[in-house]
Amino acid sequence: MTLIAVVNGPNLNLLGTREPGIYGSKTWDEVRHELEKKARELQVELDFFQSNHEGAIIDYLQKITGKAQGLIINPGALTHYGYSLRDALAGLRMPVIEVHISNIHAREEWRASSLVSPLAAGVITGLGTDVYGLALQALATRLAE
DSSP, X not given: OEEEEEEEOTTGGGTTTSOHHHHOSOOHHHHHHHHHHHHHHHTEEEEEEXXXXXXXXXXXXXXXXXXXXXXXEXXXXXXXXXXXXXXXXXXXXXXXXXXESSOXXXXXXXXXXXXXXXXXXXXXXXXXTHHHHHHHHHHHHHHHO
16 A cells, blocks of 8 residues: 655644644644545555654654655745755655645745755645645545556
8 A cells, every 4th residue: 555654843743732823723633633534535554753853854754765655744944944854855766745834935034945845746835734635635646647
């Protein structure tokens, strides 16, 4: 069965409580439950990982290489300054979809710059936590082709 990794970067473990006006009130557990349901419908498996530490995310990406066929990543603030993460993503041999809950282009100027976007097959931003399900649908479709 197709395996898709879902990776969240710094502070995304606080979904539902951290700045709900920007990131919404759904917790990560609620989002994860919705994704697991959608994955069953799409007949794909998911593997979830979250860390507040760039090195831990890189270790995880290296671990899933050769196991996962695709990656959904919300790098959080690492989007803008995570050069080591960017280099790790460049070495992956799988399609990557970058997601952001808020519209990073409509916020502070520094948030509009992404080190990840040039490496991604696609970017979904600004649609709340729906970005994860949309990315899952897109990636599952792409991998089935």
